[in-house]
Amino acid sequence: MKPLRRFAVHLSALVFVVAWTLPSLGVLVTSLRDRDQVAVSGWWTALSSSSRMQVYRVPEDKGEPVDGRYIVTGSLPGNGEVLIAWGVSSLQPTYFAAGETANLTGGGTLRVEADGSFFLSGTESFARTHRQRIFYSVTAGPRLTMENYANVLFAAGVGRSFLNSAIVAVPATVIPALIAAFAAYALAWMRFPGRWLLRLIVVGLLVVPLQMSLIPLLAFYNSAGHAMGFDPKSYIGVWAAHTGFGMPLAIHLLQNRMAGVPREIVESARMDGAGDFHIFTRIVLPLTFPALVSFGIFQFMWVWNDLLVALVFLGPQDDTLVLTGRLINLMGTNGGDWAMLSASACVASAVPILVFLALQKRVESGLLGIALK
Structure with a gap:
């Protein structure tokens, strides 16, 4: 009975130590993450990759005329992140995979690559239309920062x-x-x-x-x-x-x-x-x-x-x-x-x-x- 009693005591002590330590560890890890990571994933995923949704509006640009079409190029904002999927509507923000081309209303096309670069093409100047929105989902590796401190x-x-x-x-x-x-x-x-x-x-x-x-x-x-x-x-x-x-x-x-x-x-x-x-x-x-x-x-x-x-x-x-x-x-x-x-x-x-x-x-x-x- 003594070994069993000793094991029960040690197990109870371990449970109490873990119960008291985990919240403190969670606060410490959360303090080393940026607010974007905290918003989309728990602190226990700090050492794993995380994904999040973002939206980007193409700047006002009439585009460069090339072979009768207007071309606008650029890059989605990111920090070493990998694009998973993207879309042109809030109802289907991840409809297209990286590298695919979407047909826009009005005859234009839009293609977004895995590195975040996009190519917007149309038969009319984009200065006359509304700014195109790009919804995209990206994945990023673990990032720890001292910026919060x-x-x-x-x-x-x-x-x-x-x-x-x-x-x-x-x-x-x-x-x-x-x-x-x-x-x-x-x-x-x-x-x-x-x-x-x-x-x-x-x-x-x-x-x-x-x-x-x-x-x-x-x-x-x-x-x-x-x-x-x-x-x-x-x-x-x-x-x-x-x-x-x-x-x-x-x-x-x-x-x-x-x-x-x-x-x-x-x-x-x-x-x-x-x-x-x-x-x-x-x-x-x-x-x-x-x-x-x-x-x-x-x-x-x-x-x-x-x-x-x-x-x-x-x-x-x-x-x-x-x-x-x-x-x-x-x-x-x-x-x-x-x-x-x-x-x-x-x-x-x-x-x-x-x-x-x-x-x-x-x-x-x-x-x-x-x-x-």
Whole structure:
């Protein structure tokens, strides 16, 4: 039974990994394709050939007279694509194969070759007739491009918004981590009246929805800001908001980890004359540092990807708009361009992914310690 159980566990883990990875892979591949390919085929066909329909109007040209006939030559627009079929009517856009000749109304003829070149011939000048339409289907090999990323990265205001997100995310990660570390040590190792009530309040705050407390907090902050004479729409407000929303989880995690430090070590330090500050900075904090880093990573990822708190406390002005807000604006102007939207999503998630990969070992050890506790 053990081999069968082990196989079932591994299979379940593989299914979950694939289910979580495939959407991310699809977004990444879509961001590397042009909008024409995205419109006609799925991302899983990125490495295979794809076909699409196009229409082309012959430019206004009376034609060159040759042996009593007017001839117009040209080439259909394309980029290394191979013509499959073509037609002269929207009802039958692929009626003719490459190289075949179509008889047009009015006595003219039209021939389209596989390389896209066409030959339009008639007994009368084409300047007197309407512009001839050519419907054609082409196939193209896989094409990957970085143009979507260039459009996103070099769009107006993206660089400033990237800096704004960093200004918001870094302090909003460091401040609650430091405050929570001191608070967690006090709840874990210091004896004072009301400690159990503070623990209960911390656990209760874990279940308070952000959206429910955001408006009352904003109203209180605005009234306090006007009373004290400073602009409520500032980085101080968004730092304070993220600190308040992140503190309960940080205190709860760090307290559980600090409470797991062997009591003998702490008591030995007290007997040697060490105070709480020295015990915290030299013994407890180094032992719980992986848990602190784990919280910092998740706090940074949450703040970096946040839009609601940043809009509420900073506003939508261009000089304070964070990266997620800027990318939302790009999506509004490029709502049908899924390739560019995918590139925007990859740009927004690149920094959290790099930070997580850089500190992955710290995160694993910190979460393992919390789980064992």
